[in-house]
Amino acid sequence: MKRLGGLESEVMDLLWDAEEPQSVRDLVDRFEGGAPKAYTTILTVVTHLHEKGWVQREKRSRAYIYSPSRSRDEATSLAMRELLDNSNDSVSALLHFAQNVSDDEYEALRRALDHGKVR
Structure with missing residues (x-):
């Protein structure tokens, strides 16, 4: 598995702490403190995490939901x-x-x- 950048680590922490898979909107809404994160930024991050093997995704309706590939x-x-x-x-x-x-x-x-x- 490839190493994570700062925002990738933050997204992974949110996914690890979640009780169920998360949509991009769920992740954007769960960010606390600091500057608000744009939907497109988080979409790019989870897409990269999927490409790196850190998350798996499942299509639900028109959007993907994401969950960690590993604990x-x-x-x-x-x-x-x-x-x-x-x-x-x-x-x-x-x-x-x-x-x-x-x-x-x-x-x-x-x-x-x-x-x-x-x-």
Whole structure:
């Protein structure tokens, strides 16, 4: 998956927080603060997100509705994988990251490793 720009990230946050697929009008109406977003701007953004594989769309009546292709957690995991892949020493980078995890994160990882949920 390709990286996201600023407005793309904002739209993805709205889609991840939504309980159901969103139309472009829904997304425009849900933007808070800052300058109002034009319908055509958001239409362009979700079209690009669809082309990049971040969202899926379904035709309803004359408009598309959009929903995330992956959860926020899956997208975060993919971003972390990309960072490791771009490192000169991914093992060292991973170990440095592991030194900075919270106690809860450490315990969750330990349980997953102990139960074979992580290879």
